Amino acid sequence: MAKLPIRYYGDPVLKEKSTPLDKVEKQIKQLAQNMAETMYDAAGIGLAAPQIGTLKRLIVIDIGDNDYVAYVNPEIVYYGDKKEVDEEGCLCLPDISVPIKRAVKIGFKAVDIQGREVEIDAEDFLARVLQHEIDHLEGFTILERTNPDERQKAIKKIMEMWDNR
Numbered sequence: 001m002a003k004l005p006i007r008y009y010g011d012p013v014l015k016e017k018s019t020p021l022d023k024v025e026k027q028i029k030q031l032a033q034n035m036a037e038t039m040y041d042a043a044g045i046g047l048a049a050p051q052i053g054t055l056k057r058l059i060v061i062d063i064g065d066n067d068y069v070a071y072v073n074p075e076i077v078y079y080g081d082k083k084e085v086d087e088e089g090c091l092c093l094p095d096i097s098v099p100i101k102r103a104v105k106i107g108f109k110a111v112d113i114q115g116r117e118v119e120i121d122a123e124d125f126l127a128r129v130l131q132h133e134i135d136h137l138e139g140f141t142i143l144e145r146t147n148p149d150e151r152q153k154a155i156k157k158i159m160e161m162w163d164n165r
């Protein structure tokens with residue numbers, strides 16, 4: 001496995017929409033493994049392919065099971081009515097967290113890394129993580145999902161961190 005460089009806020013690739021994959025081939029399985037290693041090395045719980053500069057619809061997550069799962073062509077098929085605001089961070093925005101309103105329950109479908117179709121009714125933390133990673137596949141970061149005041153505060157903090165490098 002290989003650790004890959006994570007793209008940071010401001011990189012144009014993070015604004016691009018990812019393309020679907022036709023099938024789960026050996027190189028996609030290897031990419032998922034490399035993404036998982038990168039995620040673990042960065043102490044993350046999820047990583048989408050655009051975050052490493054690859055515009056493919058592939059995500060990896062591990063929300064505490066100590067074993068990642070990879071999803072190909074993930075999509076949300078429904079959002080529950082109940083919404084909840086919670087702080088979210090992102091590997092593309094180190095040391096930044098902002099409040100994000102997300103659905104508490106979602107319907108999710110994808111293909112797993114073995115090529116099998118998967119459908120999940122995800123709730124709470126899992127639903128939040130899946131929404132976050134799928135946002136990356138659509139070209140959104142947490143800064144596009146938070147309110148304007150929080151976005152401005154986060155951008156100011158980012159600029160200060162860049163100035164202090």
